[in-house]
Amino acid sequence: MSTLTDAPSSTPSPPPQQEVVGAFSTWLADGWTVTWRNLNKIKRSPDMLFFAVLQPIMFVLLFSQVYGGIIEIEGSDYTNFLMAGIFAQTVVFGSTFSGAAMAQDLKEGLIDRFRTLPMNPSAVLIGRTNSDLALNSISMVIMIATGFAVGWRFTNGFPSFLAGVGLLLLFSYAFSWVMTLLGMVVRTPETINNAAFMILFPLTFISNAFVPAASLPRPLEIFANWNPVSALVQSARDLFGNTPDGIVRDTFPIEHPIVTVFVGVAVILVVFVPLSIRQFARTSSR
């Protein structure tokens, strides 16, 4: 088994590429390797892919068909009104996966393995959030298709439509970093899911995602108007051309939803990327 090690004769020279390859491209390569690994997981566990595909279909159908008949939005068709909300809800929930997967990797000792390798420490986190962006993109495509099937139409032109989709994915990407940190702190995949639901259900439901904020009881309406998810939904709704005429815009986030989303994304990334990297550098299994 002389192939296993070359211990006695060798000098501790790092692999030659180490010097040649710059720090930046190393970081890119490491990030890509971990992304590749995570994407393989999506490919190899059909159950995961199945739910990633089915859940968005279910949500679109459920809300548009169940509530479509009861909820009336002045100046708009409910399906058209709903779609931006359902997209936002699904991608925000999709980011939970980052946390659960991180906790799972920690539990299985994979984080320990990564941390004893001479790789760029942030690559694991980059790989994590990248692959969740990919998963969320798949969900997005499926939801758009299902939306079309139930009669949803965007009316503001194709570039605006793309911008809306991009904004939704950008926000979900930023949110993945929050969940990644949470995954390393909470450490149990099951708890992550429960905790995320506790936070994300109110965050997505006390918003303008499913009904106009004005129709909520006053305290909830105030919350909804300042809720970043509302700004996200409003941005997408505006860009899709699905905003009903009578909508009240009396708070900054609703008045300037796109600016708000960009500021929100920037704040989340500036705070949570360094925090996650710091936490990763001192996280070890059990």
Place this chain on the structure above:
Amino acid sequence: MPIIEAYDLVKIYSSRSGTVHALAGLNLSVPEGRVEGLLGPNGAGKTTTVKVLNTLIKPDRGSARVDGIDVLADPQRVRRIIGASGQYAAVDENLTGLENLEMVGRLYHLGVRQSRRRAAELVEAFGLTAAGNRPVKGFSGGMRRRIDLAGALVNKPRILFLDEPTTGLDPRSRLGMWETISELVREGTTVLLTTQYLEEADALADHISVIDQGRVIAKGTADELKAQVGGHRVVVTLVDAADSGAAREVLARYGSAEPSGADGGRELEVAVQQGPVALQRVLADLEQQDIRLHDAGMRRPTLDDAFLTLTGHPADGADGTDRADEIDPDGRAKPTDHQDTPRRRETVV
């Protein structure tokens, strides 16, 4: 110059249940090419020691060097020359055996082609060629461990850290693992190995450091440690448990310590200085008192005996008083998931 050096390592975890000194001033020095065994009960600080040396955690005090590199100041350089395999097989279930190793190679920056070649080489060396293209999901515990160990060898490390490499394996897989590790060390790799199995330390390690409560309490070869306990043991098995009291008195007469017993008092044992002489006298006295015997004999002390003598408690550490290894770096007690870990007490007889 020793290739692994640790000086005065201290690591303290605080949790709601109190502070635990996982490491309480641990010193270690391992020369190149040696297989050093860290032997100790659960919570003795073995895993914490390994995690400090393989850059996973930072100690609260003390310093450590691996191949002359300061572990705290330059962990990234240390990572390039070590291989580490943790207590739990760290493999991605959804990747195949080959892909797992390829991933590790790429993260060592070997490049994709070289990583693939190395992965194939290792899979073959570990006898997993047939299974190499299947997802690890379907692997047995022993196969996973082998892939994990192979992962630690991707960069041909000069120093290998193995944390309880056979915990949770069935006896047959354990023997297979021992063989693999023995072959590795024949090539001169320096290995730091932790174990709570005395038998394992005896079989694999050139030199053993016994760890208890965060420090090294004894060190030497297996034989030296056994010799520290000294002399022989006289062991008798009685036909009738009712004779237990009388037989115990006889053993106490010639023993250098209190006799100990098992099996409802029928089996008695005592440490003695002069084995053959003591055995003759014990047998003569027992015959005089008409105490009938199933079996009688004398044996050399095992590492188990050595451990008991050195630490004052048996090696399986099931007393639950000191569980430093089970508190994670954030100070939370880890869930007790030991059902899957065989906690047999193994003796070398």
